[in-house]
Amino acid sequence: MRTVIDEPLSVGALTSADVDIRNRDFLADAANIPDASIDLIVADPPYGLGKDYGNDSDMLSGDAFLEWTYRWLDLAIPKLKPSGSLYIFCTWQYSPELFVFLKHRLLMINEIVWDRRVPSMGGTTRKFTSVHDNIGYFAVSKDYYFDLDPVRIPYDAETKKARSRKIFEGSKWLELGYNPKDVWSVSRLHRQHAERVDHPTQKPLETVERMVLASCPPGGRVLDPFMGSGTTAVACARHSRAFTGYEINADYCAIAESRIAEARAARLRENEPARSCRKTLIATDNAAQAAE
Numbered sequence: 001m002r003t004v005i006d007e008p009l010s011v012g013a014l015t016s017a018d019v020d021i022r023n024r025d026f027l028a029d030a031a032n033i034p035d036a037s038i039d040l041i042v043a044d045p046p047y048g049l050g051k052d053y054g055n056d057s058d059m060l061s062g063d064a065f066l067e068w069t070y071r072w073l074d075l076a077i078p079k080l081k082p083s084g085s086l087y088i089f090c091t092w093q094y095s096p097e098l099f100v101f102l103k104h105r106l107l108m109i110n111e112i113v114w115d116r117r118v119p120s121m122g123g124t125t126r127k128f129t130s131v132h133d134n135i136g137y138f139a140v141s142k143d144y145y146f147d148l149d150p151v152r153i154p155y156d157a158e159t160k161k162a163r164s165r166k167i168f169e170g171s172k173w174l175e176l177g178y179n180p181k182d183v184w185s186v187s188r189l190h191r192q193h194a195e196r197v198d199h200p201t202q203k204p205l206e207t208v209e210r211m212v213l214a215s216c217p218p219g220g221r222v223l224d225p226f227m228g229s230g231t232t233a234v235a236c237a238r239h240s241r242a243f244t245g246y247e248i249n250a251d252y253c254a255i256a257e258s259r260i261a262e263a264r265a266a267r268l269r270e271n272e273p274a275r276s277c278r279k280t281l282i283a284t285d286n287a288a289q290a291a292e
Ligand SMILES: C[S@@+](CC[C@H](N)C(=O)[O-])C[C@H]1O[C@@H](n2cnc3c(N)ncnc32)[C@H](O)[C@@H]1O
Pocket: 024, 025, 026, 027, 044, 045, 046, 047, 053, 055, 057, 199, 201, 202, 203, 204, 225, 226, 227, 228, 229, 230, 231, 232, 246, 247, 248, 249, 252
């Protein structure tokens, strides 16, 4: 007779050892991360816009900002595996210099434009209103990891119907959906969004999840040198990637920890019916065998 074994979830929920939150300055601590150990870097650093993160990290501008950015990039890049890649959030004010700097060290894959869908509210009258952030996507080599399938966008029923001619029959892309374009239109988080926590520049989970799913293999490790409220950590907890994150503000580390705990609990709840159903199936199977 077989015994009932309540195996770990096959979805591979991460253990706490896979989440490494460091309440430290990334530049001071980077030497403690082994070289070539990271699959993906998601970096959302201070932009030099004077935001209040409970510290003066966003007060640099001009050459001082660029010099600081080049310093942390030079510390972060060697941490990537040969198949690794990096996304960096930035603004149009500094993206030209940053992209040139990065192109001397890595392979540029995309410039992604994040359209924050900011509503029109009057505003500036001497130039066009800026509603986007620039995201540079770079890889260590042309053999970088990239999995399109988990981030494909499903076609709606109407489009599928319109493509019902014989030549499209059996097309994998028609069933799986299409490749997201390089303009990502996702509203920035407002107070009324359920996802929003107490951080001034929290990124939408949807945006970071796409990076993690496409650019880090399941079970791989993501590094976020400027973790803030832990959006990248939440994406990792939801999708079985290990995580290392840095943040100098202890309050933000606490927010990140509670968001990770919530994400894990939600995952367990989602999988609970499958788990108890599996237990029942095995028990039924055991009972049937015993009766034979
Ligand atoms: C743009 S925010 C990141 C927001 C984050 N992506 C989120 O969704 O919440 C940048 C964060 O970097 C932190 N920071 C600034 N300098 C740092 C440093 N040298 N090491 C670690 N964290 C730092 C700031 O306190 C701030 O919370």
